[in-house]
Amino acid sequence: MGKRLSRSALGSLVAGASLSPWWVQAAPPSAQDLDWQPWEGAAAQGELCRGRYVMPGYRLPQQDDPETVALEASELDYQANGEALLRGDVVLRRGNTQLEAASLRLPEQRQHIEAEGGLALRDGVALVRGKQANVSLVDDRAALEGAQYVFYEQRLRGEASRLEQRGESLYRLNDATFTTCDPGENTWRLVGSEINLHQARGYGTARHTRLEVKDTPVFYWPWLRFPLDDRRQTGLLWPTLGFSGDGVDYTQPFYWNIAANHDATITPRWMSDHGLLLGGEYRYLYPDSRGQVEGAWLASDDGGSGQRADRHEGDDRWYIDAQHAGRVNERSNYRLRYGSASDGRYFEDFGSTLGGDSRSSMERLAQVDYRGERWQLDARAQGFQRLEETLNDSDKPFYRLPSLTANADWRQDSGLYYQWRSNATHFWRDVDENLVPEREAATGTRLHLTPALGWRFEQPWGHLEPRTELWHTAYALDYGDRQTQRDESPDRSVAVSSVDGGLVFERELELAGRDYRQTLEPRLNYAYVPRTDQSELPDFDSREQPFSWNQLWSANRFSGADRVGDLNRLSYALESRLLEREDGSEQLSVGVGQSVYFDDRRIDLDGDPDKRRPEDYLTAERFYQATRERSPLVTRVDWQINSRWSAGYEWLYDDHRDLTERSAVDLHYRHPRGHVLNLGYRWEIEGFDPSVVPGDDGFRDYDREEFDVSFAWKATPQVDLIGRYIHDQTNQRSLEQLAGVQWNDCCYGVQVVWREWVDDNDTARVADDYHDRGLFLRFVFKGLGGIGQEADSYFEQAVPGYRAAAF
Numbered sequence: 147m148g149k150r151l152s153r154s155a156l157g158s159l160v161a162g163a164s165l166s167p168w169w170v171q172a173a174p175p176s177a178q179d180l181d182w183q184p185w186e187g188a189a190a191q192g193e194l195c196r197g198r199y200v201m202p203g204y205r206l207p208q209q210d211d212p213e214t215v216a217l218e219a220s221e222l223d224y225q226a227n228g229e230a231l232l233r234g235d236v237v238l239r240r241g242n243t244q245l246e247a248a249s250l251r252l253p254e255q256r257q258h259i260e261a262e263g264g265l266a267l268r269d270g271v272a273l274v275r276g277k278q279a280n281v282s283l284v285d286d287r288a289a290l291e292g293a294q295y296v297f298y299e300q301r302l303r304g305e306a307s308r309l310e311q312r313g314e315s316l317y318r319l320n321d322a323t324f325t326t327c328d329p330g331e332n333t334w335r336l337v338g339s340e341i342n343l344h345q346a347r348g349y350g351t352a353r354h355t356r357l358e359v360k361d362t363p364v365f366y367w368p369w370l371r372f373p374l375d376d377r378r379q380t381g382l383l384w385p386t387l388g389f390s391g392d393g394v395d396y397t398q399p400f401y402w403n404i405a406a407n408h409d410a411t412i413t414p415r416w417m418s419d420h421g422l423l424l425g426g427e428y429r430y431l432y433p434d435s436r437g438q439v440e441g442a443w444l445a446s447d448d449g450g451s452g453q454r455a456d457r458h459e460g461d462d463r464w465y466i467d468a469q470h471a472g473r474v475n476e477r478s479n480y481r482l483r484y485g486s487a488s489d490g491r492y493f494e495d496f497g498s499t500l501g502g503d504s505r506s507s508m509e510r511l512a513q514v515d516y517r518g519e520r521w522q523l524d525a526r527a528q529g530f531q532r533l534e535e536t537l538n539d540s541d542k543p544f545y546r547l548p549s550l551t552a553n554a555d556w557r558q559d560s561g562l563y564y565q566w567r568s569n570a571t572h573f574w575r576d577v578d579e580n581l582v583p584e585r586e587a588a589t590g591t592r593l594h595l596t597p598a599l600g601w602r603f604e605q606p607w608g609h610l611e612p613r614t615e616l617w618h619t620a621y622a623l624d625y626g627d628r629q630t631q632r633d634e635s636p637d638r639s640v641a642v643s644s645v646d647g648g649l650v651f652e653r654e655l656e657l658a659g660r661d662y663r664q665t666l667e668p669r670l671n672y673a674y675v676p677r678t679d680q681s682e683l684p685d686f687d688s689r690e691q692p693f694s695w696n697q698l699w700s701a702n703r704f705s706g707a708d709r710v711g712d713l714n715r716l717s718y719a720l721e722s723r724l725l726e727r728e729d730g731s732e733q734l735s736v737g738v739g740q741s742v743y744f745d746d747r748r749i750d751l752d753g754d755p756d757k758r759r760p761e762d763y764l765t766a767e768r769f770y771q772a773t774r775e776r777s778p779l780v781t782r783v784d785w786q787i788n789s790r791w792s793a794g795y796e797w798l799y800d801d802h803r804d805l806t807e808r809s810a811v812d813l814h815y816r817h818p819r820g821h822v823l824n825l826g827y828r829w830e831i832e833g834f835d836p837s838v839v840p841g842d843d844g845f846r847d848y849d850r851e852e853f854d855v856s857f858a859w860k861a862t863p864q865v866d867l868i869g870r871y872i873h874d875q876t877n878q879r880s881l882e883q884l885a886g887v888q889w890n891d892c893c894y895g896v897q898v899v900w901r902e903w904v905d906d907n908d909t910a911r912v913a914d915d916y917h918d919r920g921l922f923l924r925f926v927f928k929g930l931g932g933i934g935q936e937a938d939s940y941f942e943q944a945v946p947g948y949r950a951a952a953f
Contacts, residue, residue, distance in 0.1 A: 435472030680753030
């Protein structure tokens with residue numbers, strides 16, 4: 147044993163045995179020397195990373211005074227000038243900082259130390275190993291030569307010819323490297339003449355920097371700023387690269403962290419067949435409001451290629467979408483939005499590098515609301531730009547300038563309730579009144595009042611609810627330059643009455659050793675709406691709704707307020723549910739129902755109550771639907787097969803014509819590890835949706851039969867395989883094909899996707915549809931921040947149930 151000495155300036159000095167230190171080894175530091183701990187056994191399950199950096203425990207105890215310096219060494223020599231020289235396995239601790247070295251020189255002033263040989267400097271945040279070091283004992287400053295460094299929490303490591311700590315969590319590295327890859331793996335690394343790490347602020351900067359992939363230089367920056375953690379940092383984001391039949395598509399975003407509550411993303415995008423598209427987004431956040439402005443501009447489109455070539459050649463293409471929302475007080479909020487695009491095909495051409503955008507309209511809105519204990523008020527001016535090309539005047543949506551709504555509810559303990567619903571709206575659109583059907587030519591104001599009276603009796607064994615409401619609607623119309631004999635101030639008053647009732651029978655049941663509660667629930671609903679002439683009324687916002695399970699219980703055949711469908715029908719259904727006795731969760735629900743009509747339904751969007759003959763209707767199918775004596779049988783099944791499998795089924799069957807009108811089957815698989823499988827089948831008779839008429843883009847002059855298969859398979863915690871296929875059985879063609887792979891670990895992420903889809907040219911004709919296809923690449927190097935085009939949301943829509951691991 148060596149000597150045990152102490153000095154007040156040094157705290158305690160303890161001599162002890164030394165272990166075999168890292169500096170004795172000739173090879174570079176191993177993973178263990180960098181405090182790397184690989185995952186083992188069950189701890190590795192589901193982890194993207196193969197291990198983690200963990201600082202070992204301090205070799206010397208914490209002193210009562212954090213400024214006190216504790217030392218341990220094998221040998222100690224004092225010089226005549228007061229200088230101390232320590233040799234052997236030297237360990238020094240001051241506060242949270244610990245230094246290990248082969249030898250250490252402590253000058254007389256005791257302001258700093260000089261260390262050599264196998265250095266290891268740890269402070270709970272970082273580890274730095276090196277050959278030589280000069281460490282201050284009075285502040286957070288140090289300099290090390292030949293450094294190897296690790297930041298534990300950020301999973302960063304690298305090398306530097308010289309590393310300086312210039313303050314708390316502030317480091318400068320010369321001739322340095324930087325990576326987040328595991329020890330021994332340099333899939334990528336940043337190499338720079340000078341790298342500064344501002345750990346407290348969460349970012350780093352580098353000068354004369356190159357990006358190396360597998361030791362091969364692939365990119366150079368004269369200056370680069372990158373994040374060290376999840377905090378937002380100004381700098382380049384990683385690009386997106388796409389290859390398709392239209393050529394090359396390259397996007398290079400730049401993120402600007404303006405302030406804590408302001409940021410912007412500037413996104414230049416170059417498309418070889420269109421030109422340079424400059425896009426951007428600005429966001430802001432205040433205590434009582436928030437908003438964003440996004441848009442893009444392309445000067446003089448080159449025209450594109452393939453089937454879409456020359457469609458907009460020479461045109462300026464652009465869009466803007468500005469949103470703002472805030473709070474007036476605790477009961478009142480407001481919203482503002484303005485959206486516009488240069489043409490109806492903008493988002494199909496440029497909306498996403500994955501091949502178009504499903505956006506169908508751009509909203510313009512100014513709204514303020516109030517939510518009281520009884521009254522709910524809403525005032526808005528609202529309109530939409532419909533994104534369709536070419537857009538006929540008849541298809542242009544109406545603006546609401548303004549729309550005022552006031553609703554209220556009163557309920558009594560006896561079950562009696564009163565409701566007040568009211569709305570006043572001025573409808574306007576810019577069309578040539580002489581180029582649209584006469585009933586669509588009007589603009590003007592509509593007052594719609596719907597007071598309701600009802601009584602709800604409800605017990606565990608059943609319910610009964612009679613209800614009646616009065617629909618009173620009055621108009622002040624303007625037909626502009628069009629000559630018309632139609633009434634310019636029509637009105638309508640009609641009572642909508644219904645009685646809904648049902649019973650619930652229950653029994654205990656045991657199946658496969660599990661306890662269930664089974665219900666049997668018969669239900670009746672009678673609705674009566676007298677036939678009222680509405681041929682003089684305009685059509686601002688009404689659509690006839692297709693038949694469904696929910697329509698069995700609704701007295702409203704139309705959405706909106708311009709039409710009230712005549713109805714005299716009785717609906718009946720029988721439903722049974724299987725419930726887990728322990729937690730009440732529903733395992734199985736089976737229902738079958740039908741409506742019987744006691745009178746024809748003559749009111750359609752024309753509003754004419756005198757339609758009696760087949761020629762009065764647009765098609766023979768419309769005449770049949772209006773005069774049939776009973777609805778299709780509706781059957782639906784929801785089955786939670788087990789914790790992973792579930793299924794759904796819906797079948798609308800016309801028992802008079804022995805014909806299926808609509809059917810849908812879905813089978814879903816969800817695995818705890820993230821595996822997803824969706825199988826779907828759809829059948830729909832031609833003209834099933836009465837709101838879609840021949841000539842509409844959504845109309846199909848054939849029975850639609852489609853198969854839909856999608857999956858996401860987590861082959862490993864790092865690898866996801868993604869795919870989807872939609873098949874149009876009627877026309878023997880694919881509607882969409884998608885295949886992709888995503889690799890994601892602690893070091894980098896890559897996503898490669900191939901997609902083929904149908905472009906329908908905004909028409910109902912199959913003959914002018916064509917297929918487009920593309921190969922798309924998205925990547926990120928972890929630790930440098932930024933990603934390419936956000937593809938995760940698209941995949942989660944394409945593959946229901948899939949949740950992509952975040953890059």
